[in-house]
Amino acid sequence: MLVNETIRIIVAGPRGRMGKEAVQLVKETPQFELAAVIDRKNEGKLLSDVEGFAGLDVPVFTDPAECFQQANADVLIDLTTPERGYIHTKMALEYSVRPVVGTTGFTPEQLDELKGLAEEKGIGCIIAPNFAIGAILMMKFSEMAAKYFDDVEIIEMHHDQKLDAPSGTAIKTAEMISNNRKARKQGHEDEKETISGARGADFEGMRIHSVRLPGLIAHQQVLFGAGGQTLTIRHDSYNRASFMSGVKVSVETVIRLDTLVYGLESILD
Ligand SMILES: NC(=O)C1=CN([C@@H]2O[C@H](COP(=O)(O)OP(=O)(O)OC[C@H]3O[C@@H](n4cnc5c(N)ncnc54)[C@H](OP(=O)(O)O)[C@@H]3O)[C@@H](O)[C@H]2O)C=CC1
Numbered sequence: 001m002l003v004n005e006t007i008r009i010i011v012a013g014p015r016g017r018m019g020k021e022a023v024q025l026v027k028e029t030p031q032f033e034l035a036a037v038i039d040r041k042n043e044g045k046l047l048s049d050v051e052g053f054a055g056l057d058v059p060v061f062t063d064p065a066e067c068f069q070q071a072n073a074d075v076l077i078d079l080t081t082p083e084r085g086y087i088h089t090k091m092a093l094e095y096s097v098r099p100v101v102g103t104t105g106f107t108p109e110q111l112d113e114l115k116g117l118a119e120e121k122g123i124g125c126i127i128a129p130n131f132a133i134g135a136i137l138m139m140k141f142s143e144m145a146a147k148y149f150d151d152v153e154i155i156e157m158h159h160d161q162k163l164d165a166p167s168g169t170a171i172k173t174a175e176m177i178s179n180n181r182k183a184r185k186q187g188h189e190d191e192k193e194t195i196s197g198a199r200g201a202d203f204e205g206m207r208i209h210s211v212r213l214p215g216l217i218a219h220q221q222v223l224f225g226a227g228g229q230t231l232t233i234r235h236d237s238y239n240r241a242s243f244m245s246g247v248k249v250s251v252e253t254v255i256r257l258d259t260l261v262y263g264l265e266s267i268l269d
């Protein structure tokens with residue numbers, strides 16, 4: 001694909017909190033064109049017939065296979081649920097539509113399978129647990145800090161409509177920290193939970209705590225501790241527009257990849 005060509009995009013989950021922002025991003029970006037949407041409701045309608053999408057005369061598909069066959073799209077942006085997102089991503093690759101996936105909650109086995117499929121097809125796929133630049137820096141700084149601090153706990157805080165826990169960002173942060181940290185049980189060797197779950201999820205001996213409250217959007221603190229000091233690295237998303245510059249870069253980048261990239265840290269300069 002030539003650099004200045006229009007990129008035709010399918011958005012899956014257009015009525016969702018992130019999907020609405022993604023549709024808006026596609027609408028306002030001159031090089032992007034909305035080709036169709038995948039929505040479990042409104043089959044056969046135009047998106048412009050759905051409340052909140054005036055002027056967007058693109059078809060709504062419930063069946064993703066039909067959508068990929070008919071929409072002549074270059075890229076899928078998926079912002080749905082772990083189960084649907086995996087199905088959509090796999091199917092998009094099978095139809096040679098490049099996925100940009102914000103949906104979290106995929107298993108390591110699913111990620112491996114999708115990577116294999118992208119490579120078999122020789123096309124790009126980006127799966128990004130967090131599109132916000134500040135969150136990517138938080139993860140990178142945490143990876144750096146782990147060279148100097150052996151003990152770390154992650155506290156992620158989200159709105160109470162979130163389906164997956166821990167968040168995709170928290171898992172990715174733990175994975176990046178583990179590049180510089182040896183797996184090791186933290187805390188007292190004899191510690192006991194008197195209420196189950198008190199110490200959070202266990203990732204190679206470091207703990208991840210998930211907070212869910214109305215009023216929150218997406219927040220994370222990475223706490224490092226050593227003798228006589230702590231270091232706190234924190235990121236906050238106060239709205240969902242904060243994720244959209246990362247979605248835009250991902251769409252522009254996925255076109256020229258021939259493999260699956262998991263996390264935006266490797267494609268940002
Ligand atoms: N990578 C990143 O930077 C970010 C990622 N996310 C992730 O994005 C995903 C979406 O988040 P969010 O927008 O808050 O969630 P929402 O619940 O607001 O939106 C999800 C959308 O998916 C649709 N959907 C649900 N089930 C199905 C199905 N079976 N078939 C087709 N569509 C379906 C919903 O439709 P309906 O309304 O009918 O239920 C809805 O439109 C989550 O996985 C979240 O973790 C979120 C923020 C940032």
Ligand SMILES: O=C(O)C1=N[C@H](C(=O)O)C[C@H](O)C1
Nearest residue numbers: 104129130162167168169218
């Ligand atoms: O569901 C959300 O809202 C978010 N999900 C992503 C995650 O699981 O990390 C990204 C961000 O934290 C918002």
